[in-house]
Amino acid sequence: PTVRIGGDVAERFEKVPHPAPMLSLANAFDEDDLRAWRERIKRLLSDDEIAELAYVVEPKFDGLTVVLHYDEQGRFVLGATRGDGDVGENITANLRTVAQVPLQIPVPTNSGLMPPARLVVRGEAYVEKAAFDAFNRERAQADERTYANPRNFAAGSLRQLDSGVTAQRPLKIWAYQILLLAGEPAPPGTHSASLDYLRDFGFPVSALTERFSDDAFEDLVEYVGQFGAARHDLPFEVDGIVIKVDSLAQQAKLGFTGKDPRWALAYKFPGEEAVTDLLDIVINVGRTGAVTPNAVLAPVQIGGVTVRSATLHNEDSVSYTHLRAHETS
Ligand code: IVH
Numbered sequence: 001p002t003v004r005i006g007g008d009v010a011e012r013f014e015k016v017p018h019p020a021p022m023l024s025l026a027n028a029f030d031e032d033d034l035r036a037w038r039e040r041i042k043r044l045l046s047d048d049e050i051a052e053l054a055y056v057v058e059p060k061f062d063g064l065t066v067v068l069h070y071d072e073q074g075r076f077v078l079g080a081t082r083g084d085g086d087v088g089e090n091i092t093a094n095l096r097t098v099a100q101v102p103l104q105i106p107v108p109t110n111s112g113l114m115p116p117a118r119l120v121v122r123g124e125a126y127v128e129k130a131a132f133d134a135f136n137r138e139r140a141q142a143d144e145r146t147y148a149n150p151r152n153f154a155a156g157s158l159r160q161l162d163s164g165v166t167a168q169r170p171l172k173i174w175a176y177q178i179l180l181l182a183g184e185p186a187p188p189g190t191h192s193a194s195l196d197y198l199r200d201f202g203f204p205v206s207a208l209t210e211r212f213s214d215d216a217f218e219d220l221v222e223y224v225g226q227f228g229a230a231r232h233d234l235p236f237e238v239d240g241i242v243i244k245v246d247s248l249a250q251q252a253k254l255g256f257t258g259k260d261p262r263w264a265l266a267y268k269f270p271g272e273e274a275v276t277d278l279l280d281i282v283i284n285v286g287r288t289g290a291v292t293p294n295a296v297l298a299p300v301q302i303g304g305v306t307v308r309s310a311t312l313h314n315e316d317s318v319s320y321t322h323l324r325a326h327e328t329s
Pocket of ligand 1: 024082124176242266
């Protein structure tokens with residue numbers, strides 16, 4: 001713990017330029033969007049390239065994007081937020097407190113590997129659903145502000161000026177992209193090999209990735225549907241699935257339009273809504289006298305959980321005709 005936590009409380013976060021633009025992703029909302037994307041890509045590739053064309057499908061993690069920099073000795077030297085895509089904020093002290101962020105690569109148990117001259121990794125900081133619910137329950141009992149969703153929790157926890165506060169938060173990370181790699185070993189040629197590379201160096205990489213050749217595109221479409229149906233069983237939130245062209249040379253050839261790479265696509269799962277009866281409104285008076293109204297609902301299944309209550313203190317999300325359940329019990 002003394003290696004991870006320490007230093008002064010920051011007054012504000014310094015700005016840090018990213019070594020490469022932190023691109024975002026174009027969205028697809030149905031199967032036809034996926035097929036149209038495939039056709040667009042194939043029009044830009046040669047027959048030889050199409051013969052080799054393959055895709056990697058992975059979860060779209062719902063958290064806060066982080067950028068992790070390592071020096072020639074494999075030390076974690078800088079961690080940043082995405083910011084506007086070109087310049088982020090320096091949150092190194094906070095990221096050091098996240099146990100899954102390797103402070104030294106390769107991790108000491110992976111002997112034989114040497115650190116590259118420079119490595120910059122992109123990933124997502126997140127919180128598991130169970131840890132998030134437990135955290136919010138404790139906060140509610142102590143009459144403290146709760147977070148609306150795991151994404152806000154991750155962002156709020158990593159933008160603390162006192163890293164001692166971040167250290168108390170159950171944050172985790174997934175690494176999913178090499179932004180920059182210099183020196184030996186040679187950079188991998190495919191996205192799937194990049195994920196293996198990151199895993200070997202000690203980064204947490206999701207095992208929920210699947211590779212499909214272009215010939216098997218309809219299997220990919222089916223997989224996306226199955227993944228969506230089963231996503232509520234995962235211990236963390238995903239708001240979609242990302243499909244990427246596997247070959248990095250093909251990615252470079254496809255390039256990007258504006259801020260979105262042509263070689264990747266985010267398939268967004270539709271938000272879920274349900275209709276139920278409002279049975280009662282219960283007013284809780286906290287220790288400090290804070291009053292919070294709660295809706296008692298006829299139990300309704302949504303997103304894989306049974307919702308029986310909803311907070312009503314946020315007027316923006318409550319209206320006579322449309323009540324959304326944010327919290328579950
Ligand atoms: S790839 C150039 N892969 O989703 C491609 N992004 O709308 C860069 N995200 O904030 C992104 N999971 O940080 C990629 N498996 C994943 C992801 C992922 C979550 C985030 C990303 C960005 C947003 C894009």
